[in-house]
Amino acid sequence: MTVRSGADDERSASDARRSATLPGRFAGRNALVTGAASGIGKATALRLGREGAGVACLDRDAAGLDMTVAALAAAGARAEAIVCDIAKSADVARASGRAIEAVGPIDALANVAGIGDVSGHDGIENLPDDRWQRVLDVNVNGAFYLCRALLPAMAGRGFGAVVNVSSLAGRSKSANANLAYTTSKAALLGLTRHLAFDYGRRGVRVNAICPGGVDTPMIRSAAALAAASPEASAARAKGLAAYQFFMPIQRMSTPDEQAAAILWLLSDDASYVNGVSLDVNGGLYMA
Ligand SMILES: NC(=O)c1ccc[n+]([C@@H]2O[C@H](COP(=O)([O-])OP(=O)(O)OC[C@H]3O[C@@H](n4cnc5c(N)ncnc54)[C@H](O)[C@@H]3O)[C@@H](O)[C@H]2O)c1
Numbered sequence: 001m002t003v004r005s006g007a008d009d010e011r012s013a014s015d016a017r018r019s020a021t022l023p024g025r026f027a028g029r030n031a032l033v034t035g036a037a038s039g040i041g042k043a044t045a046l047r048l049g050r051e052g053a054g055v056a057c058l059d060r061d062a063a064g065l066d067m068t069v070a071a072l073a074a075a076g077a078r079a080e081a082i083v084c085d086i087a088k089s090a091d092v093a094r095a096s097g098r099a100i101e102a103v104g105p106i107d108a109l110a111n112v113a114g115i116g117d118v119s120g121h122d123g124i125e126n127l128p129d130d131r132w133q134r135v136l137d138v139n140v141n142g143a144f145y146l147c148r149a150l151l152p153a154m155a156g157r158g159f160g161a162v163v164n165v166s167s168l169a170g171r172s173k174s175a176n177a178n179l180a181y182t183t184s185k186a187a188l189l190g191l192t193r194h195l196a197f198d199y200g201r202r203g204v205r206v207n208a209i210c211p212g213g214v215d216t217p218m219i220r221s222a223a224a225l226a227a228a229s230p231e232a233s234a235a236r237a238k239g240l241a242a243y244q245f246f247m248p249i250q251r252m253s254t255p256d257e258q259a260a261a262i263l264w265l266l267s268d269d270a271s272y273v274n275g276v277s278l279d280v281n282g283g284l285y286m287a
Helices: 006-020 039-050 062-074 089-103 129-157 179-200 217-226 230-245 255-266
Strands: 030-034 054-059 079-083 108-111 160-165 204-211 277-280
Touching (some): 030 039, 030 129, 039 255, 054 089, 062 079, 129 160, 129 179, 255 277
């Protein structure tokens, strides 16, 4: 499957047109987005800002965050860059406090940051403790720490929405990353449903999206890794051919197409949607 083509440039232009014409669904609201330095998190932060939200942008990548916040400022949005390793409980507690100080009470939380890993592809015995643990620390614990830091205050105000970014891997299995990644993304769906039950009655909706392939640095790094050996490259080509056969929309999504789904779930347009795992994968996985 092609990672980038001329059609992608047209699609980016149409993404920009679509975002530019949306009404201010988030005017007067504040959002916190993790993973805001790159890919889906960056697209989500930019859309939220363009639609009127004040945006606290969290990531461990300070330079990437600065670029996101500069783009938000250029669009006239209130935004703050907060460097944070979401895998660390104390760091998340500090960063959440800083976010509220900088932009105000948080009404919308997008847990987007995540990592992949390929160790253990050739057998569970080759997946060491530290690699397994790191994926779960970032992908599951990070979202848990953020929810714990922000949901009680949302419930106190009787209003809020959360979107956790899971994956097609959480609904089925990962095509690119390892067992730890699949496990972490399935766990996020459990976190989503349990919180949706506990907090729905207190005015806070909690949902997840499950993207398929999205053209971001994460998926490009999987392609680069496969290119390193002829065997890995052949295995990837075989996998992609199977993927493409089952893919009704014959392309990867743009980050902005995922951001659009996140914003819908965070917005009042989805006021009766709670506890869902929304498949945003072009029909690759239908359930
Ligand atoms: N790209 C895909 O094909 C795809 C498919 C399904 C799901 N997803 C999920 O979408 C989310 C976003 O991925 P993306 O494709 O935009 O990737 P990306 O690599 O472009 O962005 C991920 C961001 O998360 C940040 N991050 C990673 N670990 C962090 C940590 N410990 N603390 C703070 N920030 C951290 C990175 O610095 C980066 O800015 C991830 O949760 C990923 O699992 C991606």
